[in-house]
Ligand SMILES: Nc1ncnc2c1ncn2[C@@H]1O[C@H](COP(=O)(O)OP(=O)(O)OP(=O)(O)O)[C@@H](O)[C@H]1O
């Protein structure tokens with residue numbers, strides 16, 4: 001049964017979408033069956049992978065409203081790179097549940113329904129058996145959609161850009177997560193904080209990492225994602241980092257993060 | 269009567285808060301009376317300036333709910349730097365309307381009231397006479413709060429990080445703004461797109477600026493804000509860039525942007 005994880009931080013632009021795409025791809029390369037869900041009405045994960053979610057495409061919004069079954073909103077995304085595993089060349093692909101602006105109305109249209117916080121959980125329960133990992137990309141807000149992600153997940157990972165403003169909002173986020181753990185999802189755990197866009201030459205980045213270690217201790221994952229321009233370039237080619245630039249810091253960092261997350265899974 | 273401008277982009281982390289604080293400070297140095305409004309429940313603008321908005325502080329949420337008058341939620345923020353204007357040293361300050369997490373409930377609690385989209389406009393109308401500029405920092409979403417900002421404003425400025433994902437969401441934003449212009453605020457104009465975190469050495473930054481020029485023409489403001497680490501450091505000192513590092517690219521860029529915005533005001 002799939003390990004379901006949400007990637008959430010209400011601070012914008014900290015690397016949530018970049019992390020979900022590249023961890024999804026890394027886990028796929030490591031032989032796992034992966035579904036990634038775009039729960040942001042802006043559809044950045046969908047755009048990142050070059051998927052067109054027009055009015056004929058079934059999206060996560062159609063799934064949440066019960067209009068279609070979850071598997072009817074699956075899009076197969078082949079990873080560009082050819083991988084040779086055990087001597088055999090294979091075409092790997094991950095599954096994407098896309099999103100588009102229709103989702104923008106969800107907070108209002110789904111707000112009055114019964115069990116409004118567990119719509120995503122019910123949908124994921126139908127398909128958990130088909131995957132090893134389900135990763136959910138959240139919008140930069142604490143809304144009904146991100147509550148749905150936290151209720152559906154067993155783990156939540158918090159990407160934190162190593163700059164001052166991004167650090168400040170983590171305490172608020174932790175409080176919100178604790179409320180969800182108490183009231184809606186007692187099995188939810190914090191998978192960890194992921195330091196992103198780290199540049200060791202910048203004093204502020206080093207200072208922020210120091211305060212993260214002091215404030216959050218072992219919740220801060222060992223792997224830090226370094227600032228690497230190819231991570232910002234790969235979306236304009238619709239590709240994950242392993243496909244776009246296999247020999248790069250971005251590839252190294254996201255692969256080591258995948259291994260840490262997988263390891264965390266077995267000891268978690 | 270104040271020129272009211274909203275700074276909005278639903279894409280997170282593109283420099284909205286950094287721009288409102290530093291344009292506010294720049295206009296203050298140029299002799300204007302400035303109010304900056306924090307319309308983000310995360311309160312990043314409030315945190316940026318070292319303001320503590322606890323349960324005893326009147327915030328923008330109290331103003332929107334009509335619990336207090338707008339001027340009861342003013343916090344005076346002195347600019348650290350001493351400015352000598354016409355031979356006289358003066359202590360300049362700008363006014364801040366702070367925010368805190370109470371605002372997170374606004375989309376739900378204010379959603380059913382009458383004229384829910386013009387709550388901020390009504391409040392700003394009471395105090396417009398006291399300022400030359402009112403700048404509104406928006407959260408990274410298209411919600412009731414950002415609609416309030418667009419209804420209250422005469423201009424909207426769109427900070428766009430010069431990276432692929434940030435560019436993609438601008439088209440959606442323009443469509444939303446047009447809907448607001450048609451239905452709720454016919455006098456709203458697009459003040460311009462502001463290219464932020466630009467680093468001329470990075471190919472992707474140059475490419476994105478080229479496509480912005482092609483797609484949006486003269487809507488792209490001439491002044492680009494260059495990537496400059498001191499802009500990310502100044503919030504940890506509670507200071508605007510002019511106070512924190514008067515001799516820096518950040519100071520130069522934001523001062524030239526202020527002049528462009530002021531000039532745009534007179535010919536707009
Ligand atoms: N390690 C990195 N090095 C360089 N650029 C990065 C890195 N991680 C992310 N980026 C870039 O930073 C920007 C923000 O990243 P991303 O869109 O993944 O953040 P997000 O948290 O999902 O944003 P939002 O809050 O809007 O959903 C993007 O342009 C992305 O390409």
Ligand SMILES: Nc1ncnc2c1ncn2[C@@H]1O[C@H](COP(=O)(O)OP(=O)(O)OP(=O)(O)O)[C@@H](O)[C@H]1O
Nearest residue numbers: 012163280281282283284285286408465495496500
């Ligand atoms: N020109 C710049 N050079 C370097 N760092 C910058 C620049 N502009 C902004 N930053 C940094 O980038 C991060 C994002 O900026 P900021 O918080 O202003 O964006 P925002 O759009 O307000 O984010 P949110 O969507 O979360 O409200 C911050 O850590 C800020 O310090």
Ligand SMILES: [Mg+2]
Nearest residue numbers: 016017040044
């Ligand atoms: Mg995202």
Ligand SMILES: [Mg+2]
Nearest residue numbers: 284285308312
């Ligand atoms: Mg902000």
